[in-house]
Amino acid sequence: MQLTAKNRPYIRESSSMSAISWDFTIAMLPLMIMSYYYYGARPLVMSLFCAASAHIASILCSLLRGKGLVLKDISSLNCGLMISLMMPAAVPYYVPIVGTVFAVCVVKHTLGGLSNNPFNVTAAGFCFASLTYPQMVFLYTLPLEKLPLFGDITAKMVESPAYTLKLGGMPNFDPLEMLLGNYPGPMGATNILVLLTCLLFLVLRRAVRWYVPATFMATAAAIAFLFPRISGGRIDSVIFEMLSGTLLFGAIFLVSSPYSAPKTKLAQVVYAAGCAVLTMGFRYFGAYELGLCPALLIMNAFSHTLDREIFRLRMYLKNRRVQA
Amino acid sequence: MPKRVYGGVELDQYKEPTFSREIRRLDKPEKVYLPIDKEQFSMRYRQRVHQNQPVCPGVYAPLEVRFTGLQTFAHLDTSRQFAVFETAYEDIEDAPLAPIGRPKREYDAISGEDVIEIAKKMAIIDEYDGQYLYQKLQRAKEAGVTVLYANAIDDEPYVSAGMGVLYKMPHEVGIGLEFACRAVGAKESYALVYANVGDLDTPLKGSLSGMKVKKLYGNYPVYKRQAVQYRSGQNEMIGVCALVHLYRACRDDIPQTTCFITVGGSCVANPCNMEVPIGTPVYDIMEKAGLIKNPQVITLGGPMTGVAITDLDVPVEATTRAVITYEENMGASLEHDDCIGCGRCVQVCPRRLMPYYIRKYVKAGKTEECMHLHAERCIECACCSFICPMGIDLVAYVQRYSQELKAIEEAQKSRAQEAPQPQNAGENTQTEEENSCS
Ligand code: SF4
Ligand code: SF4
Numbered sequence: 001m002q003l004t005a006k007n008r009p010y011i012r013e014s015s016s017m018s019a020i021s022w023d024f025t026i027a028m029l030p031l032m033i034m035s036y037y038y039y040g041a042r043p044l045v046m047s048l049f050c051a052a053s054a055h056i057a058s059i060l061c062s063l064l065r066g067k068g069l070v071l072k073d074i075s076s077l078n079c080g081l082m083i084s085l086m087m088p089a090a091v092p093y094y095v096p097i098v099g100t101v102f103a104v105c106v107v108k109h110t111l112g113g114l115s116n117n118p119f120n121v122t123a124a125g126f127c128f129a130s131l132t133y134p135q136m137v138f139l140y141t142l143p144l145e146k147l148p149l150f151g152d153i154t155a156k157m158v159e160s161p162a163y164t165l166k167l168g169g170m171p172n173f174d175p176l177e178m179l180l181g182n183y184p185g186p187m188g189a190t191n192i193l194v195l196l197t198c199l200l201f202l203v204l205r206r207a208v209r210w211y212v213p214a215t216f217m218a219t220a221a222a223i224a225f226l227f228p229r230i231s232g233g234r235i236d237s238v239i240f241e242m243l244s245g246t247l248l249f250g251a252i253f254l255v256s257s258p259y260s261a262p263k264t265k266l267a268q269v270v271y272a273a274g275c276a277v278l279t280m281g282f283r284y285f286g287a288y289e290l291g292l293c294p295a296l297l298i299m300n301a302f303s304h305t306l307d308r309e310i311f312r313l314r315m316y317l318k319n320r321r322v323q324a
Numbered sequence: 325m326p327k328r329v330y331g332g333v334e335l336d337q338y339k340e341p342t343f344s345r346e347i348r349r350l351d352k353p354e355k356v357y358l359p360i361d362k363e364q365f366s367m368r369y370r371q372r373v374h375q376n377q378p379v380c381p382g383v384y385a386p387l388e389v390r391f392t393g394l395q396t397f398a399h400l401d402t403s404r405q406f407a408v409f410e411t412a413y414e415d416i417e418d419a420p421l422a423p424i425g426r427p428k429r430e431y432d433a434i435s436g437e438d439v440i441e442i443a444k445k446m447a448i449i450d451e452y453d454g455q456y457l458y459q460k461l462q463r464a465k466e467a468g469v470t471v472l473y474a475n476a477i478d479d480e481p482y483v484s485a486g487m488g489v490l491y492k493m494p495h496e497v498g499i500g501l502e503f504a505c506r507a508v509g510a511k512e513s514y515a516l517v518y519a520n521v522g523d524l525d526t527p528l529k530g531s532l533s534g535m536k537v538k539k540l541y542g543n544y545p546v547y548k549r550q551a552v553q554y555r556s557g558q559n560e561m562i563g564v565c566a567l568v569h570l571y572r573a574c575r576d577d578i579p580q581t582t583c584f585i586t587v588g589g590s591c592v593a594n595p596c597n598m599e600v601p602i603g604t605p606v607y608d609i610m611e612k613a614g615l616i617k618n619p620q621v622i623t624l625g626g627p628m629t630g631v632a633i634t635d636l637d638v639p640v641e642a643t644t645r646a647v648i649t650y651e652e653n654m655g656a657s658l659e660h661d662d663c664i665g666c667g668r669c670v671q672v673c674p675r676r677l678m679p680y681y682i683r684k685y686v687k688a689g690k691t692e693e694c695m696h697l698h699a700e701r702c703i704e705c706a707c708c709s710f711i712c713p714m715g716i717d718l719v720a721y722v723q724r725y726s727q728e729l730k731a732i733e734e735a736q737k738s739r740a741q742e743a744p745q746p747q748n749a750g751e752n753t754q755t756e757e758e759n760s761c762s
Contacts, residue, residue: 002618004634004653008623010621012715017713020713263681264678315696
């Protein structure tokens with residue numbers, strides 16, 4: 001009998017690192033299927049390219065950093081998928097790939113690899129891609145129009161409802177159709193019903209804490225209600241702000257991503273609310289309709305401070321209660 | 325209605341079949357190892373000691389034994405010395421482990437002071453916290469404790485020694501508790517048991533020979549949380565095994581020479597609760613319970629707070645509550661530790677600490693910069709390490725952090741003494757520990 005000395009505990013929670021990452025991958029599958037339904041095979045190929053380039057880039061970077069061959073870490077792959085899902089289906093393949101490679105090689109691996117990422121890798125990658133090619137990232141084709149796999153896209157390019165909102169106009173889409181994702185927008189982020197199902201799955205798998213997306217959406221809704229951009233009334237404002245752009249997708253896949261977020265519950269709630277305020281701020285006053293990603297990156301910078309100050313406050317209150 | 329508590333983890337408890345089985349006895353190991361204080365120990369080679377006689381102050385021979393040498397164990401604290409005794413029954417007919425005779429004393433004639441005196445003389449130790457029972461009783465008496473609890477909170481998986489003793493020997497526990505109440509002057513007494521254990525073959529009764537049982541629910545850790553809550557206040561917990569020993573000591577003048585342990589885990593053929601002489605090596609216990617598979621890891625104590633051993637000669641002690649075997653090696657290690665920042669460790673910590681940040685600072689060697697992390701609040705429940713998807717040994721980091729912090733504080737103190745500043749002296753009081761740890 002060979003006994004080994006190890007440290008406690010001798011039992012473990014069953015979910016491992018790769019299980020958590022796989023949960024996110026699985027949650028994105030229905031979104032990809034919907035994008036296939038609306039735009040044909042092109043989105044799938046794009047996602048595939050992104051995922052593959054992310055994974056290969058990650059493996060190469062790990063090798064370069066002397067960490068050895070890390071095949072199991074699929075978090076970069078998820079990052080590639082998320083970036084591709086936030087892109088319009090008609091965008092040239094190299095745009096999301098540039099974003100992905102930037103995210104993985106520059107943001108993820110130079111800033112500490114798997115661990116210690118101060119910034120949300122996906123948000124950084126998307127920001128980079130959209131700032132480099134703004135004229136391509138924010139123009140969409142109409143759904144249900146199958147796009148060619150390669151070659152020039154001849155379909156008509158239109159702006160998304162998010163852009164119309166930005167101009168102060170009222171998007172002329174039926175909210176019900178918007179729920180189903182039948183409007184021009186990012187290829188994987190428009191189908192609200194499917195997104196909600198993904199959210200449910202992730203919450204049940206405990207990969208996402210429900211209160212983070214809930215706080216985020218609630219704060220964003222409150223802002224849209226209080227300061228409507230469109231003339232159609234407050235309720236319409238809330239509906240269109242909620243349904244357009246990558247708001248819900250971001251709430252589920254970006255804001256809830258725990259890696260660069262604060263770690264304590266209360267700090268996470270504050271963080272989500274802060275993200276919402278900044279996102280709406282970017283939407284209202286920013287140059288592009290890009291709102292969530294830069295907002296997230298800014299809040300990331302405050303993660304640690306939020307945790308620390310909330311912890312300090314809690315300990316202070318505790319001590320005061322004892323002394324009282 | 326179970327009170328909601330913060331943090332902790334839900335564990336599969338695996339308390340059957342040990343809990344429902346009768347408590348078995350292990351009578352005669354070949355050797356016993358007793359922990360001794362070298363300064364006070366003076367025995368000749370092969371000197372004979374009779375059962376229940378002292379081998380040195382405060383340590384009693386559990387059996388008829390002969391002294392054969394001294395030993396230390398590498399993975400227990402190496403500064404601790406153990407005396408090795410061979411059992412020697414060649415000149416004695418089979419003697420039972422704990423002779424049950426007629427009561428030697430009238431129960432009513434034993435006063436509270438007597439109880440404390442007896443507990444001191446018989447070296448009874450609370451198996452949950454390792455403190456001497458007489459000290460606990462005395463402290464409780466001075467603090468004016470009004471409610472005493474018989475502690476059978478087995479919140480770790482596999483471990484059911486406390487519950488087993490409570491439910492199989494309620495009479496002994498009850499009288500022991502009565503004695504303890506007499507010593508402390510407590511008005512009320514209850515038994516505490518962890519009831520969030522899923523399916524048990526025998527239901528947990530609400531009252532046992534006149535003793536009311538309070539059932540505790542909630543996530544692991546419960547015992548340690550409760551201990552923090554009772555640290556200052558009108559409540560005190562005493563381990564059920566200590567109470568059984570108190571009862572025996574008061575009745576028959578028998579010192580504490582046995583402990584109650586759970587032998588379990590996936591490799592044991594006959595998992596059960598056992599009463600074994602203190603000092604019995606794990607080897608004999610394994611032999612008695614039988615192994616069906618080769619374990620990778622064996623721990624003294626439960627899976628969350630136990631110590632892994634690599635030597636089957638390691639003895640059980642008064643504070644050992646379980647010997648658990650594991651087929652697979654799931655232990656944490658400090659070698660591979662890539663934190664992914666998922667934050668789970670922070671969210672489960674029942675003391676609201678932030679192990680994630682503690683680890684970060686320790687790794688960066690910046691202990692000094694983060695005095696605000698309050699690692700002294702840690703109760704070492706190991707929830708953080710349990711939940712970590714990367715298998716990082718966070719408890720070890722928290723411990724290391726505490727140690728480094730202590731060293732820094734001491735250095736500061738000695739520096740302050742070298743250059744005394746009268747206006748600052750005495751300001752360095754420590755923050756008080758809070759009553760509740762919600
Ligand atoms: S930091 Fe301490 S109290 Fe918190 S979970 Fe870890 S071991 Fe338990
Ligand atoms: S649980 Fe482990 S991986 Fe997650 S933040 Fe804590 S230390 Fe890092």
